Amino acid sequence: MFDTLSGKLGEVFDKLRRRGSLSEADVTEALREIRLALLDADVALPVVKDFIATVKEKSVGAEVLRSVSPGQMVVKIVNDALVEALGGTAVPINLLAPSPIPILMVGLQGSGKTTTSGKLALRLRTRERKKVLLASLDTQRPAAQLQLEQLAQRAEVASLPIIAGQTPMQIAQRAMDVARREVYDVVILDTAGRLSIDAALMDEVKAIRFAVNPVETLLVVDAMTGQDAVTTATAFNQALGITGIVMTRLDGDARGGAALSMRAVTGAPIKLAGTGEKLDALDEFNPERIAGRILGMGDIVGLVERAAQNIDQAEAEKLAKRMAKGKFDLDDYASQLRQISKMGSLSGILGMLPGVGKIKKQIEDANLDTTMFKRQAAIISSMTKAERRNPDLLKASRKKRVAAGSGTSVQEVNKLLKQFDDMSTMMKRMNKAGGQEAMMRQMQAAMGGAKGGRRPF
Ligand SMILES: Nc1nc2c(ncn2[C@@H]2O[C@H](COP(=O)(O)OP(=O)(O)O)[C@@H](O)[C@H]2O)c(=O)[nH]1
Numbered sequence: 001m002f003d004t005l006s007g008k009l010g011e012v013f014d015k016l017r018r019r020g021s022l023s024e025a026d027v028t029e030a031l032r033e034i035r036l037a038l039l040d041a042d043v044a045l046p047v048v049k050d051f052i053a054t055v056k057e058k059s060v061g062a063e064v065l066r067s068v069s070p071g072q073m074v075v076k077i078v079n080d081a082l083v084e085a086l087g088g089t090a091v092p093i094n095l096l097a098p099s100p101i102p103i104l105m106v107g108l109q110g111s112g113k114t115t116t117s118g119k120l121a122l123r124l125r126t127r128e129r130k131k132v133l134l135a136s137l138d139t140q141r142p143a144a145q146l147q148l149e150q151l152a153q154r155a156e157v158a159s160l161p162i163i164a165g166q167t168p169m170q171i172a173q174r175a176m177d178v179a180r181r182e183v184y185d186v187v188i189l190d191t192a193g194r195l196s197i198d199a200a201l202m203d204e205v206k207a208i209r210f211a212v213n214p215v216e217t218l219l220v221v222d223a224m225t226g227q228d229a230v231t232t233a234t235a236f237n238q239a240l241g242i243t244g245i246v247m248t249r250l251d252g253d254a255r256g257g258a259a260l261s262m263r264a265v266t267g268a269p270i271k272l273a274g275t276g277e278k279l280d281a282l283d284e285f286n287p288e289r290i291a292g293r294i295l296g297m298g299d300i301v302g303l304v305e306r307a308a309q310n311i312d313q314a315e316a317e318k319l320a321k322r323m324a325k326g327k328f329d330l331d332d333y334a335s336q337l338r339q340i341s342k343m344g345s346l347s348g349i350l351g352m353l354p355g356v357g358k359i360k361k362q363i364e365d366a367n368l369d370t371t372m373f374k375r376q377a378a379i380i381s382s383m384t385k386a387e388r389r390n391p392d393l394l395k396a397s398r399k400k401r402v403a404a405g406s407g408t409s410v411q412e413v414n415k416l417l418k419q420f421d422d423m424s425t426m427m428k429r430m431n432k433a434g435g436q437e438a439m440m441r442q443m444q445a446a447m448g449g450a451k452g453g454r455r456p457f
Protein backbone atom coordinates (compact mmCIF):
# COMPACT_ATOMS: atom_id res chain seq x y z
CA MET A 1 0.00 0.00 0.00
CA PHE A 2 1.19 3.53 -0.79
CA ASP A 3 4.45 2.08 -2.13
CA THR A 4 4.20 3.60 -5.59
CA LEU A 5 3.04 6.96 -4.28
CA SER A 6 5.78 6.88 -1.69
CA GLY A 7 8.40 6.07 -4.32
CA LYS A 8 7.28 8.84 -6.65
CA LEU A 9 7.14 11.50 -3.98
CA GLY A 10 10.58 10.38 -2.86
CA GLU A 11 11.94 11.11 -6.34
CA VAL A 12 10.36 14.57 -6.39
CA PHE A 13 11.94 15.47 -3.07
CA ASP A 14 15.33 14.04 -3.90
CA LYS A 15 15.46 16.48 -6.78
CA LEU A 16 14.29 19.41 -4.68
CA ARG A 17 16.64 18.74 -1.84
CA ARG A 18 19.71 18.68 -4.01
CA ARG A 19 19.20 22.41 -4.62
CA GLY A 20 20.40 25.06 -2.23
CA SER A 21 17.68 27.49 -3.17
CA LEU A 22 14.41 27.00 -4.98
CA SER A 23 13.06 29.09 -7.83
CA GLU A 24 9.38 29.37 -8.50
CA ALA A 25 9.94 27.14 -11.53
CA ASP A 26 11.43 24.41 -9.30
CA VAL A 27 8.37 24.51 -7.07
CA THR A 28 6.00 24.53 -10.04
CA GLU A 29 7.72 21.49 -11.51
CA ALA A 30 7.66 19.66 -8.20
CA LEU A 31 3.95 20.41 -7.79
CA ARG A 32 3.25 19.07 -11.26
CA GLU A 33 5.00 15.82 -10.37
CA ILE A 34 3.21 15.56 -7.03
CA ARG A 35 -0.09 16.10 -8.83
CA LEU A 36 0.68 13.26 -11.25
CA ALA A 37 1.75 10.97 -8.42
CA LEU A 38 -1.51 11.59 -6.57
CA LEU A 39 -3.67 11.06 -9.65
CA ASP A 40 -1.75 7.89 -10.38
CA ALA A 41 -2.44 6.70 -6.84
CA ASP A 42 -6.15 7.04 -7.64
CA VAL A 43 -6.80 10.06 -5.43
CA ALA A 44 -10.05 11.79 -6.41
CA LEU A 45 -9.52 14.77 -8.72
CA PRO A 46 -11.10 17.48 -6.51
CA VAL A 47 -8.97 16.24 -3.62
CA VAL A 48 -5.83 16.46 -5.75
CA LYS A 49 -6.73 20.01 -6.81
CA ASP A 50 -7.24 21.15 -3.23
CA PHE A 51 -4.07 19.43 -2.15
CA ILE A 52 -1.94 21.11 -4.79
CA ALA A 53 -3.52 24.50 -4.15
CA THR A 54 -2.77 24.23 -0.43
CA VAL A 55 0.83 23.18 -0.96
CA LYS A 56 1.35 25.93 -3.52
CA GLU A 57 -0.04 28.64 -1.30
CA LYS A 58 1.99 27.50 1.71
CA SER A 59 5.21 27.07 -0.31
CA VAL A 60 5.04 30.50 -1.86
CA GLY A 61 4.15 32.18 1.41
CA ALA A 62 6.62 30.33 3.60
CA GLU A 63 9.70 32.07 4.81
CA VAL A 64 12.42 29.47 4.99
CA LEU A 65 13.64 28.95 8.52
CA ARG A 66 17.32 29.61 9.05
CA SER A 67 18.47 26.10 9.81
CA VAL A 68 16.61 24.18 7.10
CA SER A 69 16.76 24.10 3.32
CA PRO A 70 13.90 25.14 1.03
CA GLY A 71 13.49 21.53 -0.10
CA GLN A 72 13.10 20.42 3.50
CA MET A 73 10.52 23.15 3.97
CA VAL A 74 8.48 21.79 1.06
CA VAL A 75 8.68 18.25 2.49
CA LYS A 76 7.16 19.56 5.68
CA ILE A 77 4.41 21.44 3.83
CA VAL A 78 3.51 18.35 1.77
CA ASN A 79 3.57 16.23 4.92
CA ASP A 80 1.10 18.55 6.61
CA ALA A 81 -1.16 18.54 3.57
CA LEU A 82 -1.12 14.73 3.55
CA VAL A 83 -2.03 14.60 7.24
CA GLU A 84 -4.89 16.99 6.54
CA ALA A 85 -6.17 14.93 3.58
CA LEU A 86 -6.04 11.79 5.70
CA GLY A 87 -8.32 13.43 8.24
CA GLY A 88 -6.00 15.40 10.53
CA THR A 89 -6.14 13.51 13.78
CA ALA A 90 -7.03 9.95 14.71
CA VAL A 91 -10.68 9.54 15.69
CA PRO A 92 -11.22 6.69 18.14
CA ILE A 93 -14.24 4.39 18.34
CA ASN A 94 -16.77 6.13 20.55
CA LEU A 95 -17.19 4.22 23.78
CA LEU A 96 -18.56 7.12 25.79
CA ALA A 97 -22.15 5.93 25.98
CA PRO A 98 -24.24 3.92 28.42
CA SER A 99 -23.80 0.14 28.14
CA PRO A 100 -24.58 -1.88 26.21
CA ILE A 101 -23.08 0.13 23.36
CA PRO A 102 -24.37 -1.09 19.99
CA ILE A 103 -21.89 -0.96 17.08
CA LEU A 104 -23.42 -1.64 13.68
CA MET A 105 -21.15 -2.96 10.92
CA VAL A 106 -22.31 -2.24 7.38
CA GLY A 107 -20.86 -2.56 3.90
CA LEU A 108 -20.78 -4.51 0.69
CA GLN A 109 -20.32 -8.26 0.54
CA GLY A 110 -16.72 -9.35 0.88
CA SER A 111 -15.54 -5.99 2.19
CA GLY A 112 -14.45 -7.59 5.45
CA LYS A 113 -17.35 -6.89 7.84
CA THR A 114 -17.37 -10.25 9.56
CA THR A 115 -13.60 -10.42 9.89
CA THR A 116 -13.48 -6.85 11.17
CA SER A 117 -16.26 -7.59 13.70
CA GLY A 118 -14.08 -10.35 15.14
CA LYS A 119 -10.97 -8.13 15.11
CA LEU A 120 -12.80 -5.26 16.77
CA ALA A 121 -14.18 -7.59 19.44
CA LEU A 122 -10.66 -8.81 20.23
CA ARG A 123 -9.35 -5.25 20.33
CA LEU A 124 -12.08 -4.01 22.65
CA ARG A 125 -11.67 -6.99 24.96
CA THR A 126 -7.90 -6.79 25.26
CA ARG A 127 -7.22 -3.06 25.00
CA GLU A 128 -10.33 -1.55 26.48
CA ARG A 129 -11.23 -4.40 28.84
CA LYS A 130 -14.75 -4.47 27.48
CA LYS A 131 -17.18 -7.35 27.76
CA VAL A 132 -18.20 -7.86 24.13
CA LEU A 133 -21.08 -9.71 22.51
CA LEU A 134 -20.90 -10.53 18.79
CA ALA A 135 -24.10 -11.09 16.84
CA SER A 136 -24.49 -11.99 13.18
CA LEU A 137 -27.55 -10.60 11.44
CA ASP A 138 -26.46 -12.22 8.19
CA THR A 139 -29.27 -14.60 7.31
CA GLN A 140 -28.42 -14.45 3.61
CA ARG A 141 -25.63 -16.97 3.58
CA PRO A 142 -25.99 -20.19 5.57
CA ALA A 143 -22.42 -20.20 6.87
CA ALA A 144 -22.26 -16.53 7.81
CA GLN A 145 -23.48 -16.91 11.37
CA LEU A 146 -21.13 -19.83 11.96
CA GLN A 147 -18.22 -17.80 10.59
CA LEU A 148 -18.80 -15.12 13.20
CA GLU A 149 -19.26 -17.70 15.96
CA GLN A 150 -15.84 -19.16 15.16
CA LEU A 151 -14.26 -15.73 15.12
CA ALA A 152 -15.83 -15.02 18.52
CA GLN A 153 -14.26 -18.18 19.91
CA ARG A 154 -10.84 -17.18 18.60
CA ALA A 155 -11.23 -13.68 20.00
CA GLU A 156 -12.44 -15.20 23.29
CA VAL A 157 -15.63 -13.18 23.36
CA ALA A 158 -19.27 -14.29 23.52
CA SER A 159 -21.47 -14.68 20.48
CA LEU A 160 -25.23 -14.64 20.40
CA PRO A 161 -26.62 -18.21 20.23
CA ILE A 162 -27.89 -18.93 16.72
CA ILE A 163 -31.64 -19.48 16.37
CA ALA A 164 -32.61 -20.67 12.93
CA GLY A 165 -35.38 -18.82 11.11
CA GLN A 166 -35.08 -15.44 12.84
CA THR A 167 -35.07 -12.25 10.79
CA PRO A 168 -32.14 -9.80 11.08
CA MET A 169 -34.39 -7.45 13.05
CA GLN A 170 -35.34 -10.20 15.51
CA ILE A 171 -31.70 -11.14 15.96
CA ALA A 172 -30.73 -7.49 16.58
CA GLN A 173 -33.39 -7.07 19.23
CA ARG A 174 -32.51 -10.37 20.87
CA ALA A 175 -28.85 -9.33 20.96
CA MET A 176 -29.69 -6.08 22.73
CA ASP A 177 -31.98 -7.90 25.21
CA VAL A 178 -29.30 -10.46 26.06
CA ALA A 179 -26.68 -7.67 26.36
CA ARG A 180 -28.84 -5.74 28.83
CA ARG A 181 -29.68 -8.82 30.86
CA GLU A 182 -26.16 -10.18 30.96
CA VAL A 183 -24.53 -6.75 31.30
CA TYR A 184 -22.34 -6.56 28.21
CA ASP A 185 -20.43 -3.35 27.53
CA VAL A 186 -20.48 -3.56 23.73
CA VAL A 187 -22.63 -5.38 21.18
CA ILE A 188 -21.18 -5.68 17.69
CA LEU A 189 -23.87 -6.32 15.08
CA ASP A 190 -22.51 -7.79 11.86
CA THR A 191 -24.90 -7.35 8.93
CA ALA A 192 -25.32 -9.06 5.57
CA GLY A 193 -23.75 -7.34 2.60
CA ARG A 194 -24.88 -7.24 -0.99
CA LEU A 195 -22.84 -7.36 -4.15
CA SER A 196 -23.80 -3.79 -4.91
CA ILE A 197 -25.77 -1.07 -3.25
CA ASP A 198 -29.48 -1.78 -3.55
CA ALA A 199 -32.61 -0.43 -1.95
CA ALA A 200 -33.47 -3.66 -0.14
CA LEU A 201 -30.10 -3.73 1.59
CA MET A 202 -30.36 -0.11 2.66
CA ASP A 203 -33.91 -0.50 3.91
CA GLU A 204 -33.03 -3.53 6.01
CA VAL A 205 -30.03 -1.81 7.57
CA LYS A 206 -31.98 1.42 8.06
CA ALA A 207 -34.72 -0.40 9.96
CA ILE A 208 -32.15 -2.07 12.23
CA ARG A 209 -30.36 1.19 12.74
CA PHE A 210 -33.63 2.83 13.78
CA ALA A 211 -34.47 -0.04 16.15
CA VAL A 212 -31.16 -0.33 18.02
CA ASN A 213 -29.87 3.26 17.63
CA PRO A 214 -26.18 2.34 17.38
CA VAL A 215 -23.49 4.56 18.90
CA GLU A 216 -21.29 3.72 15.92
CA THR A 217 -22.40 2.81 12.41
CA LEU A 218 -19.13 1.66 10.89
CA LEU A 219 -18.84 1.25 7.16
CA VAL A 220 -16.35 -1.40 6.13
CA VAL A 221 -14.75 -0.76 2.73
CA ASP A 222 -12.09 -2.58 0.79
CA ALA A 223 -9.13 -0.31 0.02
CA MET A 224 -8.33 -2.43 -3.04
CA THR A 225 -11.49 -1.18 -4.76
CA GLY A 226 -9.94 2.30 -5.06
CA GLN A 227 -12.32 5.03 -6.19
CA ASP A 228 -15.26 2.61 -5.88
CA ALA A 229 -14.67 2.52 -2.14
CA VAL A 230 -15.23 6.27 -2.07
CA THR A 231 -18.41 5.96 -4.14
CA THR A 232 -19.67 3.22 -1.82
CA ALA A 233 -18.94 5.34 1.23
CA THR A 234 -20.78 8.32 -0.23
CA ALA A 235 -23.84 6.18 -0.98
CA PHE A 236 -23.92 4.54 2.48
CA ASN A 237 -23.37 7.85 4.17
CA GLN A 238 -26.23 9.52 2.32
CA ALA A 239 -28.61 6.64 2.94
CA LEU A 240 -27.67 5.76 6.52
CA GLY A 241 -25.43 8.36 8.03
CA ILE A 242 -22.26 6.54 9.03
CA THR A 243 -20.11 7.54 12.00
CA GLY A 244 -16.86 6.12 10.73
CA ILE A 245 -15.09 4.02 8.17
CA VAL A 246 -12.98 0.90 8.51
CA MET A 247 -10.69 0.48 5.57
CA THR A 248 -9.62 -3.13 5.03
CA ARG A 249 -6.84 -4.67 2.97
CA LEU A 250 -4.48 -1.80 3.58
CA ASP A 251 -1.87 -4.58 3.60
CA GLY A 252 -2.50 -5.17 -0.12
CA ASP A 253 -1.02 -3.34 -3.06
CA ALA A 254 -3.87 -0.86 -3.44
CA ARG A 255 -2.67 2.51 -4.59
CA GLY A 256 -3.91 4.37 -1.55
CA GLY A 257 -6.09 6.93 -3.28
CA ALA A 258 -9.20 5.85 -1.42
CA ALA A 259 -7.61 6.52 1.95
CA LEU A 260 -6.53 9.97 0.81
CA SER A 261 -9.89 10.90 -0.72
CA MET A 262 -12.27 9.42 1.83
CA ARG A 263 -12.38 12.22 4.37
CA ALA A 264 -12.73 15.05 1.86
CA VAL A 265 -15.39 13.31 -0.21
CA THR A 266 -17.55 11.73 2.51
CA GLY A 267 -16.74 13.84 5.55
CA ALA A 268 -16.63 10.65 7.63
CA PRO A 269 -13.41 9.78 9.46
CA ILE A 270 -11.50 6.59 8.79
CA LYS A 271 -11.29 5.15 12.29
CA LEU A 272 -9.66 1.78 11.79
CA ALA A 273 -7.47 0.05 9.26
CA GLY A 274 -7.45 -3.67 8.48
CA THR A 275 -3.95 -4.80 7.67
CA GLY A 276 -4.19 -8.55 7.23
CA GLU A 277 -6.26 -11.69 7.65
CA LYS A 278 -5.14 -12.39 11.20
CA LEU A 279 -7.40 -11.45 14.08
CA ASP A 280 -5.02 -8.88 15.48
CA ALA A 281 -4.45 -7.15 12.13
CA LEU A 282 -6.53 -4.09 12.94
CA ASP A 283 -4.93 -0.71 13.65
CA GLU A 284 -6.10 2.68 14.68
CA PHE A 285 -6.05 4.92 11.59
CA ASN A 286 -3.51 7.55 12.50
CA PRO A 287 -3.12 10.27 9.79
CA GLU A 288 0.25 11.48 11.06
CA ARG A 289 1.74 8.03 11.13
CA ILE A 290 0.37 7.19 7.69
CA ALA A 291 1.58 10.45 6.15
CA GLY A 292 4.95 9.67 7.70
CA ARG A 293 4.92 6.27 6.05
CA ILE A 294 3.95 7.69 2.67
CA LEU A 295 6.72 10.28 2.68
CA GLY A 296 9.23 8.27 4.63
CA MET A 297 10.83 11.52 5.73
CA GLY A 298 9.92 11.72 9.36
CA ASP A 299 13.36 13.01 10.28
CA ILE A 300 13.03 16.06 8.04
CA VAL A 301 9.51 16.83 9.22
CA GLY A 302 10.74 16.67 12.80
CA LEU A 303 13.74 18.87 11.99
CA VAL A 304 11.59 21.62 10.48
CA GLU A 305 9.17 21.46 13.36
CA ARG A 306 11.95 21.83 15.88
CA ALA A 307 13.57 24.68 13.94
CA ALA A 308 10.28 26.55 13.83
CA GLN A 309 9.74 25.99 17.51
CA ASN A 310 13.22 27.09 18.50
CA ILE A 311 13.11 30.35 16.62
CA ASP A 312 9.66 31.27 17.82
CA GLN A 313 10.44 30.22 21.34
CA ALA A 314 13.55 32.40 21.43
CA GLU A 315 11.68 35.39 20.02
CA ALA A 316 8.79 34.84 22.37
CA GLU A 317 11.03 34.69 25.40
CA LYS A 318 12.88 37.83 24.42
CA LEU A 319 9.63 39.62 23.87
CA ALA A 320 8.11 38.39 27.10
CA LYS A 321 11.14 39.69 29.02
CA ARG A 322 10.91 43.11 27.43
CA MET A 323 7.21 43.23 28.09
CA ALA A 324 7.76 42.37 31.71
CA LYS A 325 10.27 45.22 32.02
CA GLY A 326 7.85 47.62 30.32
CA LYS A 327 10.43 48.13 27.55
CA PHE A 328 8.39 47.55 24.46
CA ASP A 329 9.33 49.80 21.56
CA LEU A 330 8.52 50.03 17.87
CA ASP A 331 11.39 47.67 17.04
CA ASP A 332 9.75 45.01 19.16
CA TYR A 333 6.45 45.79 17.56
CA ALA A 334 8.03 45.38 14.11
CA SER A 335 9.70 42.12 15.07
CA GLN A 336 6.35 40.88 16.21
CA LEU A 337 4.72 41.94 12.96
CA ARG A 338 7.35 39.99 11.05
CA GLN A 339 6.65 36.88 13.05
CA ILE A 340 2.95 37.31 12.57
CA SER A 341 3.20 37.74 8.81
CA LYS A 342 5.48 34.74 8.60
CA MET A 343 3.15 32.53 10.54
CA GLY A 344 0.11 33.87 8.78
CA SER A 345 -1.56 34.61 12.05
CA LEU A 346 -1.07 35.90 15.52
CA SER A 347 -0.93 32.38 16.83
CA GLY A 348 2.63 31.80 15.64
CA ILE A 349 4.41 33.81 18.25
CA LEU A 350 1.70 34.43 20.76
CA GLY A 351 0.91 30.75 20.91
CA MET A 352 4.35 30.26 22.42
CA LEU A 353 3.73 32.61 25.29
CA PRO A 354 2.84 30.78 28.47
CA GLY A 355 -0.88 30.31 28.89
CA VAL A 356 -1.89 31.43 25.42
CA GLY A 357 -2.01 27.93 23.95
CA LYS A 358 -5.61 27.31 24.68
CA ILE A 359 -6.89 30.37 22.87
CA LYS A 360 -4.54 29.86 19.97
CA LYS A 361 -7.20 28.14 17.94
CA GLN A 362 -9.60 31.00 18.43
CA ILE A 363 -7.01 33.45 17.21
CA GLU A 364 -6.43 31.36 14.14
CA ASP A 365 -10.15 31.31 13.49
CA ALA A 366 -10.24 35.07 13.69
CA ASN A 367 -8.29 35.06 10.41
CA LEU A 368 -6.32 38.27 10.78
CA ASP A 369 -5.37 40.30 7.78
CA THR A 370 -1.61 39.97 7.34
CA THR A 371 -1.24 42.47 4.48
CA MET A 372 -1.88 45.24 6.98
CA PHE A 373 0.96 43.88 9.12
CA LYS A 374 3.31 44.07 6.18
CA ARG A 375 2.41 47.74 5.52
CA GLN A 376 2.96 48.54 9.15
CA ALA A 377 6.32 46.82 9.09
CA ALA A 378 7.23 49.03 6.10
CA ILE A 379 6.25 52.17 8.01
CA ILE A 380 8.41 51.21 10.96
CA SER A 381 11.41 50.46 8.76
CA SER A 382 11.17 54.01 7.36
CA MET A 383 11.74 55.48 10.81
CA THR A 384 15.11 56.31 12.31
CA LYS A 385 16.48 54.28 15.18
CA ALA A 386 15.75 57.11 17.59
CA GLU A 387 12.17 57.39 16.39
CA ARG A 388 11.60 53.68 16.81
CA ARG A 389 12.87 53.80 20.35
CA ASN A 390 10.92 56.94 21.19
CA PRO A 391 7.81 57.39 19.02
CA ASP A 392 7.01 60.69 20.74
CA LEU A 393 9.64 62.27 18.45
CA LEU A 394 7.32 61.77 15.52
CA LYS A 395 5.75 65.15 14.93
CA ALA A 396 4.04 66.29 11.72
CA SER A 397 7.07 66.77 9.48
CA ARG A 398 8.69 63.51 10.51
CA LYS A 399 5.42 61.69 9.95
CA LYS A 400 5.27 63.09 6.43
CA ARG A 401 8.79 61.83 5.75
CA VAL A 402 8.00 58.36 7.11
CA ALA A 403 4.78 58.14 5.10
CA ALA A 404 6.60 59.11 1.90
CA GLY A 405 9.43 56.68 2.63
CA SER A 406 7.11 53.75 3.14
CA GLY A 407 4.67 54.57 0.37
CA THR A 408 1.84 55.07 2.82
CA SER A 409 -0.05 58.09 4.18
CA VAL A 410 0.26 60.20 7.31
CA GLN A 411 -3.11 58.81 8.26
CA GLU A 412 -1.71 55.29 8.23
CA VAL A 413 1.31 56.37 10.23
CA ASN A 414 -1.04 57.87 12.80
CA LYS A 415 -3.07 54.72 12.92
CA LEU A 416 0.03 52.64 13.54
CA LEU A 417 1.19 54.94 16.33
CA LYS A 418 -2.21 54.79 17.93
CA GLN A 419 -2.16 50.99 17.79
CA PHE A 420 1.31 50.86 19.22
CA ASP A 421 0.21 53.18 21.99
CA ASP A 422 -2.82 51.04 22.76
CA MET A 423 -0.65 47.97 22.82
CA SER A 424 1.90 49.50 25.19
CA THR A 425 -0.86 50.57 27.54
CA MET A 426 -2.37 47.15 27.37
CA MET A 427 0.95 45.51 28.13
CA LYS A 428 1.49 47.66 31.16
CA ARG A 429 -1.95 46.71 32.34
CA MET A 430 -1.28 43.08 31.64
CA ASN A 431 1.87 43.20 33.72
CA LYS A 432 -0.17 44.46 36.60
CA ALA A 433 -3.35 42.45 36.24
CA GLY A 434 -2.30 39.31 34.36
CA GLY A 435 -5.23 37.83 32.52
CA GLN A 436 -4.10 36.40 29.19
CA GLU A 437 -7.53 36.31 27.65
CA ALA A 438 -8.19 39.96 28.30
CA MET A 439 -4.80 40.72 26.82
CA MET A 440 -5.50 38.75 23.68
CA ARG A 441 -8.80 40.51 23.17
CA GLN A 442 -7.16 43.88 23.47
CA MET A 443 -4.22 42.89 21.34
CA GLN A 444 -6.54 41.87 18.57
CA ALA A 445 -8.53 45.07 18.86
CA ALA A 446 -5.32 47.08 18.86
CA MET A 447 -4.13 45.42 15.69
CA GLY A 448 -7.26 46.24 13.80
CA GLY A 449 -9.35 43.18 14.47
CA ALA A 450 -10.36 40.34 12.24
CA LYS A 451 -10.92 40.51 8.50
CA GLY A 452 -14.59 39.70 8.53
CA GLY A 453 -15.61 41.86 11.44
CA ARG A 454 -14.65 41.21 14.99
CA ARG A 455 -15.52 37.89 16.44
CA PRO A 456 -15.74 37.47 20.16
CA PHE A 457 -13.23 35.08 21.66
N1 LIG B 1 -5.52 -9.20 3.46
C1 LIG B 1 -6.62 -8.86 4.12
N2 LIG B 1 -7.72 -9.62 4.01
C2 LIG B 1 -8.82 -9.27 4.69
C3 LIG B 1 -8.84 -8.09 5.50
N3 LIG B 1 -10.09 -7.99 6.04
C4 LIG B 1 -10.79 -9.04 5.59
N4 LIG B 1 -10.05 -9.84 4.77
C5 LIG B 1 -10.44 -11.04 4.05
O1 LIG B 1 -11.52 -10.73 3.18
C6 LIG B 1 -12.38 -11.84 3.01
C7 LIG B 1 -13.83 -11.45 3.19
O2 LIG B 1 -14.03 -11.04 4.52
P1 LIG B 1 -15.42 -11.12 5.28
O3 LIG B 1 -15.18 -10.61 6.65
O4 LIG B 1 -16.03 -12.47 5.19
O5 LIG B 1 -16.30 -10.08 4.45
P2 LIG B 1 -17.84 -9.70 4.62
O6 LIG B 1 -18.55 -10.35 3.48
O7 LIG B 1 -17.91 -8.23 4.49
O8 LIG B 1 -18.30 -10.17 5.95
C8 LIG B 1 -11.89 -12.89 3.99
O9 LIG B 1 -11.15 -13.83 3.32
C9 LIG B 1 -11.00 -12.10 4.94
O10 LIG B 1 -9.98 -12.89 5.50
C10 LIG B 1 -7.66 -7.30 5.59
O11 LIG B 1 -7.58 -6.25 6.25
N5 LIG B 1 -6.57 -7.72 4.89
Ligand SMILES: [Mg+2]
Nearest residue numbers: 113114138144
Ligand atom coordinates in the same frame (compact mmCIF):
# COMPACT_ATOMS: atom_id res chain seq x y z
MG1 LIG C 1 -19.89 -11.33 6.48
